[in-house]
Amino acid sequence: MIEHSGASLSAERDHHICVRSALRNAERLCNKHGLRLTSTRRRVLELVWQSHRPRGAYEILDQLTREGHRPSPPAVYRALDFLLANGLIHRISSRNAFVGCAHPGRRHDAQIFICDRCGITVEQADNSHSRRIQRNAAGLQFRIREQTVEIAGLCPSCAGQADDT
Ligand SMILES: [Zn+2]
Numbered sequence: 607m608i609e610h611s612g613a614s615l616s617a618e619r620d621h622h623i624c625v626r627s628a629l630r631n632a633e634r635l636c637n638k639h640g641l642r643l644t645s646t647r648r649r650v651l652e653l654v655w656q657s658h659r660p661r662g663a664y665e666i667l668d669q670l671t672r673e674g675h676r677p678s679p680p681a682v683y684r685a686l687d688f689l690l691a692n693g694l695i696h697r698i699s700s701r702n703a704f705v706g707c708a709h710p711g712r713r714h715d716a717q718i719f720i721c722d723r724c725g726i727t728v729e730q731a732d733n734s735h736s737r738r739i740q741r742n743a744a745g746l747q748f749r750i751r752e753q754t755v756e757i758a759g760l761c762p763s764c765a766g767q768a769d770d771t
């Protein structure tokens with residue numbers, strides 16, 4: 607089953623709805639599991655969701671500092687670890703950055719498409735793909751910790767510009 611996140615690779619017009627629903631989902635999940643969405647965790651999640659582009663820890667730290675908070679880097683890392691551990695964000699290893707998870711609260715392996723030019727990302731949770739990897743891993747007696755697949759390329763709008771030039 608392939609599921610598209612609310613984000614599309616070509617438009618960000620409903621973006622504020624993404625951020626709002628991401629925060630609502632996070633609150634619901636934290637309530638359900640007795641976790642505390644502290645103000646730092648909440649604001650960090652909001653900043654990760656602020657664009658559909660991967661955001662690095664230092665970018666988040668800079669933004670919080672500009673807003674007049676004085677968070678320590680460990681506090682930001684702890685908030686990111688909390689969001690990762692609870693499935694609210696994904697780590698994009700190739701960018702050393704994070705994106706909001708489009709399917710929080712559901713066990714899934716993510717495939718994340720990332721545009722090389724504008725950095726826009728979109729997540730799909732295609733379990734047929736991850737099952738095949740699990741089968742191969744079992745054959746190798748390899749224990750998978752996580753399997754986020756990062757796919758680099760061009761989004762439709764950047765691909766269009768590339769064709770024009
Ligand atoms: Zn996800």
Ligand SMILES: [Zn+2]
Nearest residue numbers: 721724761764
């Ligand atoms: Zn692009």
